[in-house]
Amino acid sequence: MPVPISQMWTVATYVLKQKIAGRKRYPFVLMLEPLFRCNLACAGCGKIQYPAHILKKELSPEECFKAVDECGTPMVSIPGGEPLMHPQIDKIVEGLVRRKKYIYLCTNALLLKEKLDLFKPSKYLTFSVHMDGQREHHDFSVCREGGYDLAVDGIKEALKRGFRVTTNTTLFDGADPNSVRQFFDEMMALGVEGMMLSPGYSYDKAPDQKHFLGRARTRRTFRAILSNRKKGWQFNQSKLFLEFLMGKQQYACTPWGMPTYNVFGWQKPCYLLQDGYADTFQELLETTAWQNYGTESGNPKCANCMVHSGYEASAMDHTFSGLGGLWAAMKATFRVKYEDPDALDLLHEPAKPVHSYNPLIQIDKAKSQLEETRA
Numbered sequence: 001m002p003v004p005i006s007q008m009w010t011v012a013t014y015v016l017k018q019k020i021a022g023r024k025r026y027p028f029v030l031m032l033e034p035l036f037r038c039n040l041a042c043a044g045c046g047k048i049q050y051p052a053h054i055l056k057k058e059l060s061p062e063e064c065f066k067a068v069d070e071c072g073t074p075m076v077s078i079p080g081g082e083p084l085m086h087p088q089i090d091k092i093v094e095g096l097v098r099r100k101k102y103i104y105l106c107t108n109a110l111l112l113k114e115k116l117d118l119f120k121p122s123k124y125l126t127f128s129v130h131m132d133g134q135r136e137h138h139d140f141s142v143c144r145e146g147g148y149d150l151a152v153d154g155i156k157e158a159l160k161r162g163f164r165v166t167t168n169t170t171l172f173d174g175a176d177p178n179s180v181r182q183f184f185d186e187m188m189a190l191g192v193e194g195m196m197l198s199p200g201y202s203y204d205k206a207p208d209q210k211h212f213l214g215r216a217r218t219r220r221t222f223r224a225i226l227s228n229r230k231k232g233w234q235f236n237q238s239k240l241f242l243e244f245l246m247g248k249q250q251y252a253c254t255p256w257g258m259p260t261y262n263v264f265g266w267q268k269p270c271y272l273l274q275d276g277y278a279d280t281f282q283e284l285l286e287t288t289a290w291q292n293y294g295t296e297s298g299n300p301k302c303a304n305c306m307v308h309s310g311y312e313a314s315a316m317d318h319t320f321s322g323l324g325g326l327w328a329a330m331k332a333t334f335r336v337k338y339e340d341p342d343a344l345d346l347l348h349e350p351a352k353p354v355h356s357y358n359p360l361i362q363i364d365k366a367k368s369q370l371e372e373t374r375a
């Protein structure tokens, strides 16, 4: 099932309008974080390490609408934290659907089944379920036994009720390309609309600092995974961004392309770094020292970064930058297989043991941590 034509048309006309208006820096997707609270404690996550008084904070629906109206993007991604834990998430979604925004509500899906009654199926609403791989790998990655099965139950129920569902997957060092490819088969067999991929970012707050991918390893891993593709795999993201991950495109970061708004305000410069906050989107654009960010800037915090929130907007901008970009995007869309015999050899290399370094947090422990933050 591909992305609806109305969504592709809305996004294409939006980007073209920015180009015609000559805007040098324009946003593409707003990353709206209504809370940092979560019902998981993933080892690679930099969001849930805040102190309890911050984890208790949340954006009101009105604050969310103000940010969305100010930013003006056709697509709004709602990560977190776990957005389904926000007591007014239904009001937030309802208000954004009324504004005809294409929403990607990013969830670990542990609460999806029980919260589905709060929402109505709509072409504007997609549940983007965080799945980090096959059962064993996902449970280790999110530090919770049984997390994969709960998420799959949520996906099945949402699909049964007619909701749009995609998956989003973050890959860390040690990812087994063969297992990731089998995971793609599993997700497509479930009937999801498409999959989104990104390498992890080395958050300095994340508890597990040892297993983030460097740039060369990122390209190698994604080349092994995404070459010699199976026909049925659908990816719900820019095909040129996937080529970038495979080392077939070179892009500079466009951190303003996916700006972040959360309980602190507009985050400088991107979804990942926190070098201050602005009160308005315009202030963010005007007061951020953009030249200090991106791999080419020499900023060590950006050295290994290839994440979607920095580079997917670069790929979109390339697509609409002229005939060359459109041609590259068309080739990437129709070049289904990406045949590469050398990449097949990479699939025969021995895989590292699945996260043997990463202790599981049992369900009861995760629950009691959550209750502590609520107290």
Ligand code: SF4
Pocket (backbone or CB within 6 Å): 253, 254, 255, 269, 270, 271, 272, 273, 293, 294, 295, 301, 302, 305, 306, 307, 309, 310, 311
């Ligand atoms: S390279 Fe990564 S960390 Fe640096 S500004 Fe871009 S998205 Fe942020």
